[in-house]
Amino acid sequence: MRWNNLAEETVYENRWFRVNLADVRIPDGRHLDHYLIRMRPVAVATVVNEANEVLLLWRHRFITDSWGWELAAGVVEDGEDIAVAAAREMEEETGWRPGPLTHLMSVEPSNGLTDARHHIYWSDEGTYTGPPQDGFESDRREWVPLKLVPDMVARGEVPAANMAAALLMLHQLRLG
Numbered sequence: 190m191r192w193n194n195l196a197e198e199t200v201y202e203n204r205w206f207r208v209n210l211a212d213v214r215i216p217d218g219r220h221l222d223h224y225l226i227r228m229r230p231v232a233v234a235t236v237v238n239e240a241n242e243v244l245l246l247w248r249h250r251f252i253t254d255s256w257g258w259e260l261a262a263g264v265v266e267d268g269e270d271i272a273v274a275a276a277r278e279m280e281e282e283t284g285w286r287p288g289p290l291t292h293l294m295s296v297e298p299s300n301g302l303t304d305a306r307h308h309i310y311w312s313d314e315g316t317y318t319g320p321p322q323d324g325f326e327s328d329r330r331e332w333v334p335l336k337l338v339p340d341m342v343a344r345g346e347v348p349a350a351n352m353a354a355a356l357l358m359l360h361q362l363r364l365g
Contacts, residue, residue, distance in 0.1 A: 190216050197225075205229065205264060206303075226303040232274035233262040233307055233355065236287050236315035241335045241363050243356065244283055244315065246327035250348075257348040258333065258341060260309070260355060261326075275310040283330045284321040288314030293358055298351045309355045335360050 193214045201208040207227040214220055236244045245258045263278035265271050272290050280286045290310040297306055321330065338347075338360040347353045 192216070195220075200224075224302075226305070228264075228303055228305040230265040230271060230274075231262055231305060231307040232265050232271050232278055233260050233309040233351070234275035234279040234287055234290060234311065235260040235355075235359075236279075236285060236312050237335065237359060237363055238313075238315070238332060240332075242332035243335050243338070243359060244279075244285060245331055245333050246282060247329045247331065248327040253348070255348050256328075257352075258346055258356075259327075259349060259352045262307070265308075271308045272310055275308065280318060281322045282326045284317060284319050285315040285330075286318050287312035288316070293355055293362075296351050296354055298349075307351045309351070311355075311359060335363055 195212045195214055197209040197211045199207050199209050205228065209225050209227055211223045211225055212220055213223045238244075244261075246261060247256065248259055249256050261279040261282040263274065263282070265274040272292070275290060276287050287310075290312050293309045293311050295306055295308045297304075299305065321327075333341075335356075338356045341347055342353045342357060347356060
């Protein structure tokens with residue numbers, strides 16, 4: 190049941206992604222035109238403190254016109270180490286510099302449409318460095334008790350699947 194990507198042509202690109210049209214051969218031999226989005230890796234990070242609270246951002250996503258809790262995240266720059274990018278994004282978006290990061294998980298949030306991979310890290314220590322450089326990215330930043338995470342996810346307060354998966358994994362690691 191393997192689909193084979195025979196060729197791709199870029200139909201649009203910018204610094205964040207490329208939209209390609211692929212010639213795909215499906216198992217019965219037919220060919221399909223299939224659009225796909227090629228993206229840079231995304232680095233994600235947070236801190237869980239001694240009180241088992243996780244640092245989250247409350248933000249609006251205009252594409253889905255929804256509000257929700259998220260972890261700090263952003264694209265990995267060319268040649269940048271993924272963990273370094275995760276720490277950089279966290280500090281830029283929250284004003285907190287994480288301590289040594291541990292890889293939590295890597296996920297493919299929409300692998301039927303895009304090759305995006307999100308690499309999620311966490312630390313059990315952080316240092317406040319001042320107001321976030323990218324404060325426009327979120328309405329507020331809060332320390333939220335991990336014990337509340339399953340109910341928050343169930344209520345739809347963490348709408349992004351990658352963020353929900355990461356928070357549920359942290360909940361299990363720290364409180365399970």
